[in-house]
Amino acid sequence: MTEDVPLNVTVEVKIFSKSPLVLIGVCNIPKSRAIGPAPWISPRLRGRPYWLLLKVHWSAEQVRDVERLADVYHRHAVEQPEHRIVYLCNTPRELLLLQRRGIPSLLCNHNIFACERTFNIDRSQPKQFDAVYTARMSSYKRHELGCHIRRLGLIYPTLREDDDRRLELVKHVLPAATFINEVEAQRATAGLTNPKAREFVLQTFARNDRIGLPATTVAVYTNRARVGLCLSAVEGAMYASMEYLLCGLPVVSTPSRGGRDLYFDPEFCTIVPPDPDAIAAAVADLIRRDLSPERIRARTLAKVMHDRAKLLGFLRAIYEDAGTPRDPIDDWRETFTHTMAGPAVPVDAFLQMLDASETSASH
């Protein structure tokens, strides 16, 4: 394993606890980051044992992907025995595949990291959309399947370079949809009376900030819809699916691989074929049923809290092994942010954050 870490590599790591050092990161097993940030941080943290819990951000249910992961994982485990990686699997099938190859793992669907306070029922919001779809502007999200829904709201996270073309395409196939990020951008600049200044700000906003919305705004718009959509065939566990449920929205989903259905309840989550008519009909049916948002949220939250307690129990065991009297629930409260994402920063900056937090902890 090389000591040289390219300067342009960024890592996304949440420092959950400093002692014992527990980090929460992300991995994408089919792609290059099968062991998450470990290749970049492990060489720099020699002599400092850590636990790295990896959220799985893309389905890891293909045997060939897990075979490849096993090679990379076991090489790292031999080279860095003090750096322990544990995979938080989104599905029981992922767990089976990883366990069979001796890779430490537990079932911990990443949707337990959705913030139940940010995403809550807001009855003051008018229901202006039949359905909302929070999804990256990427072809695997299959926005076009929503073409028969009359009032459709689209929310998209921060655009990446190659998402621009997709956005244009989606605008073309869904001419009647409301592109909520743009509505918000217009709203944010409405106070600027000088049209040139306004245009400049809007363009800069769109170019540089890639028009992502804060989670609180996503929650507001989620509450303005009657149904949440999940239309991909494969991805990770899809945080948005949990955001819908916590806001009390029923869900229409296509069959999928990745684990978003772990918290689906057939009482208010309908799985339909990837067909625009079937999807629109399922949306209409759920609206007609006028389900109680409180019931949807409560039933979902009961499972989420139960699963979150399992992760905290696992962390408690790690703490006990390390002889730490602290309760991980305190660290959870202190470090929790929606999706538990760490800041995406260069490796050096991450190490500085780690040192800084240790210095402040010692005072």
Added chain:
Amino acid sequence: MDERAGRRIRAHVLSPDPLVIIGAVEHGGYLGPAPLLSPMLVGRRYWLLLRLHWSMERPHLLAKLAAAYARHAEQFPENHIFYLCNTERELLAFQRQGIPSLLCNHNIFVSDEIFDVQPEQPKEFDAVYNARPAPYKRQELGRDIARLALVYYVANDEDRDYLSALKKRLPNATFVNEVEASRATTRLGNAKARDFVRETFEQKGRMGLRPDAVARWYNRARVGLCLSAAEGAMYASMEYLLCGLPIVSTPSRGGRDFYFDPEFCVIAPADSKEVADAVASLARRRIPPDHIRAKTLAKLMHDREIFLRFVQAIYDENAAERDARQDWRRTFVHALTADVPLDWFREGAKPGASST
């Protein structure tokens, strides 16, 4: 003559093809039925999911289990054992040893149909304790509870002796199995015949009660007790909750608190006065049984669903056209207590069923 002839083993066959078995680690073994099955099924692949009927959190026990597992895995590499851990601490310990494992508290195997709220039952006991008459169960911690019901199963002569001692120590208790035995034999007018039936019942039936009778007695109590310091995850704790009873438990190791909700489960020190006070306080609160059951059941069904998806993944890996939920419905019995003739594995299970 084969000494195994006619022998039955504790194993729940969820699917014959692929062969998926749910067993249990108990009575000093560490591999459940694997030492019997694996030599018999050489050349056939099977999957064994093992519940832990005793806490494996102690390092010396886990070390023995790990050694037994490693030996077996080397000798029979085609068989797959997964341990179903009752607690997160167990899971961490197993994972650190590299032993295939998942968090699956064995209380998901309690029947939610047999154990249900029965509002028609009169609440004649302050508390009920379903536990084997054995010192580790610490029945005597219930001595300050005014109206105590004891349900039990007697596994051996040691238990029978201990039961006799308990009768002297706990004059406040109703020994439910005896009440049931009396009830069952009251119609026998001939005293000698009655004694004979009762003795036979005690000897052969080991004085165990059927789960539906146990459920009825639970429903006659206001609180369920869990008083051991260490054991497995204690099926009875889940049975209480599904019958809508709140719980008083001592601190414990083993995983029975996995489904405890602080709203209706109180952890009291291992002291008879403290236990009695906690019972009185919980009974006073009159928590709706339906609420206790519903909250518990939500977690239970979620975890059972996860388990069945895990089994389904095994089926899928074997390209089997089976539905794990259907197999569950077809084969489920409370606590998976069924046993199977060993010969079934030799002769009845379809050979060549599972390899991919």
